[in-house]
Amino acid sequence: MTAMKQARRLRKATVNSFINYAIVIAAFIILQILLGQDMISNSIQSMLVPVCCYIVMAVSLNLTVGILGELSLGHAGFMSLGAFSGIIVSTALKDVVAAEPLRLLIAMLVGAVMGGIGGVIVGLPVLRLRGDYLAIVTLAFGEIIKNVIMVLYVGIDSDGLHMATKEANLVLAEDGVAIIKGPMGAVGVTKIASFTAGFILILVTLFVVQNLVDSRAGRAILSLRDNRIAAESCGINVTKYKLMAFVVSAVLAGAAGALYGLNYSSTVASKFDFNTSILVLVYVVLGGLGSIRGSIIAAAILTLLPEMSFMRSSSLKDYRMLLYAVILILVMLASNNPTLRRAFGAVGKKFKSSKKQEGGAAQ
């Protein structure tokens, strides 16, 4: 009986994972067809890559916040690490690696590694502690990264990479270019990010996160969230599993950052501030803690919403950010309204019974 139950539960999780893949792939195919037909406006086209980045950010943060149950307020810091290291690598390899997709891949891998290193540095001491220390330290971490990059001058010439903390100290040979110019950020970046790369990154993220959650390690991580003492008494190494989830989350954020940085010709460090971290956290919370599908949908819609053509039309554009805030509040209120919830719960039950055990699994 229990074995059967377990088999069914696993299958349910697998089905659920495949629904997520299917949604992403279907969205990609539809968008590609529309793009081919020239049916998508310029403003939506320009949002495709950032939306992919925010989806990856939201899913990876969900791993820390929803699945591990630790509050991280510095997710944009890892994105920043990834973005700037990706930009440096991409610029440095411009002559060595001519193929843009390959260069993008290398940049994203380096971004991921840098994000991971940041994750280990933050996580190793802090995840040993109990309480809200991770929130405080990640908050500080994000600010530190921002301020460090703001005073950093990085350039490259035939002798290799040069770094300085003052513009005057950055002495480059004649063939040299400054890549990062302190508060100006990275300027003159060759844009090599593509929607396809964003799509693949989302699939990789889903693959990593969903398989991690469904694995033995994932069950350990879930048990830590639900009851740390009970988990510890079962012999689960708390720090190891916490670190595992946290670092995976940071690695993915680093890769997303590299993709984001290489989508714009210039990027400033102040973009990756506390506000961006909170924005991603909002996607996770509104999408539902622990719900990967929710994170994907919330990130996509909430990123696109303020940029939709009706929000930028002449009648509404002055109230754009106000409307956006009101919509966020309404969504939050509505999702906590017991009457509405009961009504939708009834609909959901009907839907479920007609679809047997297939639908609505791990939402």
Place this chain on the structure above:
Amino acid sequence: MKKFIAMLMAAAMMMAMVACGNTASNNGNSSNNGGSADEGGSTDGTVVIRIGGIGPLTGDNAVYGVATQLGAQVAVDEINALGGPIQFEYNFQDDTGVAETAVSAYNTLKDWEADIIYGCTTTGPSVTISAETYADRYFQLTPSASSTDVTAGKDNVFQMCFTDPNQGVTAADYISANSLGSKIGVIYNNGDAYSTGIAEAFIAHAEEIGLEVVATETYPSDKNTDYNVQLNACKDAGADLVFLPIYYSPASLILAQASAMGYAPTFFGADGMDGILTMDGFDASLAEGLMLMTPFNADATDDATVNFVESYKELSDGVIPNQFAADGYDCIYAIYAALQNIEGLADMDHEALCEALIAAFTAEDFSVDGLTGSGMSWSTSGEISKDPVVVVIQDGAYVTM
């Protein structure tokens, strides 16, 4: 709850799809006429030029974005009221001062089939957008993005304001020529490209011409509220002139805190200082003797300025225009002047218009008289050439030195 969110998201997505579809179909229809400049109907010989503006209307820098938006609006209204053969349509989109949002604002304007891009107000988004307009061949004129990175390597981007290094050098020269101070202290925001750009050029040039800089103090963000450390360092170094290449809101705190600690050097600001006198809750007597470089003085009595200030106040519920608004006003008139030198406007798409405007702006005999200077002309690098003006605040008003 999660179910409900999912349903809501689905509903929102449907809405998004519908909205998407609308734009897409609009786009499809209008792309037939190639997005040329003559959509306004050239039956009566008028040409309608669409100017798309970008700047922060919300967020930290909104005060500057709104000023550039309304300043240009005044000019557009005036030109359209003339009823000449060139009429403007004007659409200003919010970028919240962030490059990512600026890109989508820019693309919204592309969907609107803008012919000319006016903006961005702030430097960071401008650097990003200028790379886009360069690739897409739109003519771009920015009222106030002053970094050299905005124009570097892009033939289609022009500035109405002074560049940062230019301001730093001018300030150092002016201080030296008028021997305003022998020991100079500099306080600047090293988290801001504008402030850092001016300060570094100032310090480098001061060294060249033999001005002694005794203290270089920084702070990381304009949200800083305590400047006693920086002021004390300047005081201890014996600085008798403090150069403040910063915006007016932190400057107002610096002036107040210097006064409280009994430190009274000469303060010298750049164009970001403009607006300090109209700041809410600021004791204007603290700014007495403050020098700043600004190309625009709202108290000037010439007809052009008086008319502009009046029209601007009507649009802005009584707010007095600052230098950003005047730069915006001049931008539209500069574009208007250049358009009048172009023949065959009606048949031009934005790419042809871009090339024609570049030629018109860099023509040797092209110059514009505006609120922020007379005889303004542009080099091929996109930098403006006009006379810098230094004013000193006396009795709560600007006095040109």
